[in-house]
Amino acid sequence: MELQAIHKEPTSFLKRYVFSEDHKYIAKQFLWAGLLFLAFGGILAMAIRWQWAYPGQEVPAVGKLLLPRSGGVITPAAYQSIFTMHGLIMIFFAITPILIGAFGNYTIPLMIGARDMAFPKLNMLSFWFFVVSQVMVLASFGVQLGTAGAGWTTYPPLSTNVGTPGHGQTLVVAAVFVTGVATIMGSVNYVTTVIRFRAPGMTYMRMPLTVWGLWLTAILNVLFVPVLGSAALLLLMDRMMGTQFFIAGAAGGKGDPILFQHLFWIFGHPEVYILILPAWGIVSDMVCFFGRKPAYWYKGSVYAMCAVTILSAVVYGHHMFLTGMNPLLGQGFMLLTLIISVPAEVLFLNWLHTIWKGSIRTTVPMLFALGMIFVFGLGGLTGVFLGTISTDLYLHDTMFVVGHFHFTMAAASFLASFAGIYFWFPKMFGKQMNQTLGKWHFWGSTIFITLVFGGQMIAGYAGQQRRLFDPYQYTFLKHLHPLNTYTSYAGFALGLFQLIFIYNFVASILSGKKAEKNPWQVSTLEWSLPSPPEYHNFDVVPTVIRGPHEYANPDAIKLLGRDWLSQTEILPEAGAVAESEVTAGAAE
Amino acid sequence: MLANRVPRILLGLAAASSAVLTALLATAAPVQELGIGLPRDVSVDGHRIDWLIKITGAFTAILFVIMCVWMALAVVKHNKDHKAEYDHGNAKHQVKFAAALSAIIFFVVDGNLWVNSTIDVSSAFWNFDMVEQQADTLRIEINAHQWAWDFRYGGPDGKFNTQDDIVGMHELRVPVDTPILVHLASTDVIHNFYLPNFRIKQDAMPGMVNKMWFQSKETGEFDIACSQHCGTNHYKMKATLIVMSKEDYAKWAAESSAIASRAYAADDSAAHWGWEWQSK
Helix, strand or coil, X not given: CCCCCCCCCCCCHHHHHHCCCCHXXXXXHHHHHHHHHHHXXXXXXXXXXXXXXXXXXXXXXXXXXXXXXXXXXXXXXXXXXXXXXXXXXXXXXXXXXXXXXXXXXXXXXXXXXXXXXXXXXXXXXXXXXXXXXXXXXXXXXXXXXXXXXXXXXXXXXXXXXXXXXXXXXXXXXHHHHHHHHHHHXXXXXXXXXXXXXXXXXXXXXXXXXXXXXXXXXXXXXXXXXXXXXXXXXXXXXXXXXXXCCCCEHXXXXXXXXXXXXXXXXXXXXXXXXXXXXXXXXXXXXXXXXXXXXCCCXXXXXXXXXXXXXXXXHHCHHHHCHHHCCCHHHHHHHHHHHHHCHHHHHHHHHHHHHHHCCCCECCCHHXXXXXXXXXXXXXXXXXXXXXXXXXXXXXXXXXXXXXXXXXXXXXXXXHHHXXXXXXHHHHHHHCECCCHHHHHHHHHHHHHHXXXXXXXHHHHXXXXXXXXXXXXXXXXXXXXXXXXXXXXXHHHHHHHHHHHHHHHHHHHHHHHCCECCCCCCCCCCHHHHCCCCCECCECCCCCCCCCCCCCECCHHXXXXXXXXXXXXXXXXXXXXXHHHHHHHHXXXX | CHHHHXXXXXXXXXXXXXXXXXXXXXXXXXXXXXXXXXXXXXXXCHHHHHHHHHHHHHHHHHXXXXXXXXXXXXXXXXXXXXXXXXXXXXXXXXXXXXXXXXXXXXXXHHHHHHHHHHHHHHHHHCXXXXXXXXXXXXXXXXXXXXXXXXXXXXCCCCCCCCCCCEEEECEEEEECCCCEEEEEEECCCCEEEEEHHHCEEEEECECCCEEEEECEXXXXXXXXXXXXXXXXXXXXXXXXXXXXXXXXXXXXXXXHHHHHHHHCCCCCHHHCCCCCCCCC
C-alpha cells in the first residue's frame, strides 16, 4: 500500500466539468447518464406492458410521434426492437453505470481512505467511452430497418444478417463492445485502487461490505467482459465481413450457433452477479447502519460473496439445458448451480440476524434495503426451479424466467440503487433529500415492482412464453389476458411512482436543506469528511483501527454517549473522558 | 420464565402456521379460469415435473414466509426504542448455527430437486434408448423455419426422405398411448419446440439434430408453440398437435401415405428436406 499525493484541483472548465478526473465527479456523471437511460429503458418497458394489455391498440400520447408509419400502433417489428432494447439498455446502460459506475466511483476511494482512483485519467476515459456507446445506442434507433431486434441475448443466427439485416443491430452489437471497453477500464481501476490504496490499517477484513461487493464485481468484470467482447467481435465479423462463425443451416454456413451461447453465458451468468454483488454489499452495510448493530458474522458475508464470485463462473450451462447439451454435462451444471444457494442462504441469515435485536431506524435507505431483501428473496428462491433440468424443461423461456431474473437483476438492483442514492445523496450533493417523499417512493416502488414481476411469474407458471408480440394468438394463453392487463396496470403505477423520485432528486439538488457531515450517524470513512468532500478527499490520510460496523458498543455508549464509533476513532480511556469533560465544563 | 416464553411460542406458532398455510395455497389445485395454474397435463410423465414444481414451491414458500415474518417482527419489535445488542455474530455457536441451517435448507430443498430431476431426466424425459427400443415407437422428423413447423413421417417403409413419407405443416397427428420420438432441426435460426400440455420443450438448432420424446394419455387437440425468439412473427409460430385414437391414426396414416406417394415429385427439392434417421 502506498500514500497518494494530493492532486491540485484543475481550474479550466473542460477539466473540471467535462473531462474531469475526479472520481466523485465521474461518479455523478455516471449517475446522470445511468438515470437518463433508466428512464429510457423504463419507457420501453411501459410500451411492452401496453402491448400485452391492449394488443393492436394505439399507444396513448406518444404513439403517433414515435411510430408514425403504423399510426401509433406497435408492430411486430417495433415490438421486437422494444423488448430487445429494453433489456440491453437496462443491463448495460442503466444498472451498470448506476451501481458500478456511480457507486463504485463514489464510494470505493472514500470508503477505503484513498485520495482518488489509482488511474484517474483511465477513469475519465472510461466514462467517455461509455458515453460513446450510449450515443451509438441512440443512433441505432435512427437508421434504416430500425434498431436491434434479436433479443438482449443476441443469439445467432437470428442476430446475423440471416435474421436481422440492417445497421441498427450492427451498431448495437458494436455499442455493447464499446461499453465493455469502458467497463474494463473502470474495473481495472477499482481492482487496483482497492489493492494498492487502502488507508493504513484498512485491512481487507475492515473494508465496508459495499466495497467488498464492488471489488468482487470489478474482478468479475475484468475476467468476463473480455469474453463478451470476443463474442461481439466474432458476431460483428459475421455481420460485416462475411465470416460464418455462428451461421449454420440453409444459409450455408458450417459455423456453430451454440458457440456464441457458450461465450455469451460464460460472461452472462457472472453478469447476473456483477449486477447483484454491489447491491448485496450496499444492503449488507445498510442493515448495520440502520439496525444500529454490528454486521452479524461479517466474515461469513465476505466468504459468501467470494464463494458466489467463484461459483458464478462455473454455472452458466443452466442457460443452455435445452440446446441439446450432453445430459452428463447438464447434470454437472445443475449441481453447481444449486450449490450457489448455500452462500446466498448465509448472506440472508446474516442480514436477518443483523436486524434482529437491533434498534432499527426506518429511514428511506433502510426501507429500500429491506425491500431489496424482500424482492431478492422472491427472486432467489424462484431461481432453483430454473437451475434444475426437469423443472426447466417446462419453465425455460417462459415468463417465469422473465419474472425470476427481473426480481433478482431488476427489482433487487433497482431497490439497492435507490437505497444507495438516498444514502449517499447528502455526501454527493451536500443537500438532503425529502424523507417523506422518499417513503412514498419506497412503498410505491416496492409494492408495484412485486406485483409486476409477480404477475410475470404467474403468467409463466401458466405456460406463457417470453417475447410474444401477442400472447393471445395461442389457445392455451387466451385466458391470461386479464392477468396480463392487471400486471400492466401495476407496471404503469410503478412508472408513475418514479415521478416522485425525479421530483425529489431534482428539487433536493436545487433547493434541498444543507446536509450535515454525518447525517446518518454512521461509522465509515466517507462520513468523517465534509458534505460534499474536498477535491482530494482526505487532508490527512486516516489511520483505520477497526471494522466498518461499530454500533451499540457499550464502551462508546458509556464514554461518548453515542452508539457508534468511526473507523478511525480511538476510544478514550474511561478516566480521560471524565477529565476532559471536567476541563470543558471549567472552560465554560 | 414461562410467562416470558409464552408470547414467543405463540409468535413461533403464528409464523409456522402462516408458512404452512401459504405452502398449502401454493400447492392447491390450479384454478384455470383465473390463469394462475399449470396447463392441463395430458402426458405420461408430466406429473413428475408438476410434483417437483409444487413440492419445491411449498418448500420455498415456507422459507419466504419465515423470512418475511422475521423481518416484520424485527422492524416492529426491535425499533428505535429497543436497545441494540452488541453482537458481532462470530461466536463459534453462531457460525455453526448459520452453517448448519444453510446446510439443512440446501440438502432438503436443493437435494430433493437434484435427486428427483436426475431420476426424471435419466429414466423418462431424456431416456432415448428406452424409446428407441420400444416396438411401437412412432418416429417423426420436425423441421422449424421462420415461421412454421414442418413434420415428416417415415411412411410404411419406415425410411425417411423416401416417396411414401407423409409430409405436413401446422398439424402434427399422433396416436394416443404411443411414444413419439422426435428428431428436431431448423433451417434458419434457433427455434424451440414447446408442448405446454406435456411440460417439455427442446431447441431446434440450425446445423444440428436434437431429440425429444413424448407420449399422450388422452386424445384431443393441443397447442404447439415456439418459445425461442425467432424474429418478428415469433408470436405466430404455432401449430396444433392432434392426438388420435390408434385406429383413427392408422387409417389416416395409410391414406396420407398413399396420397403422398401419388403426389411425389422427384424434382421438387424444397419438399425433400428430410434426413436419414440417426438412431444413435
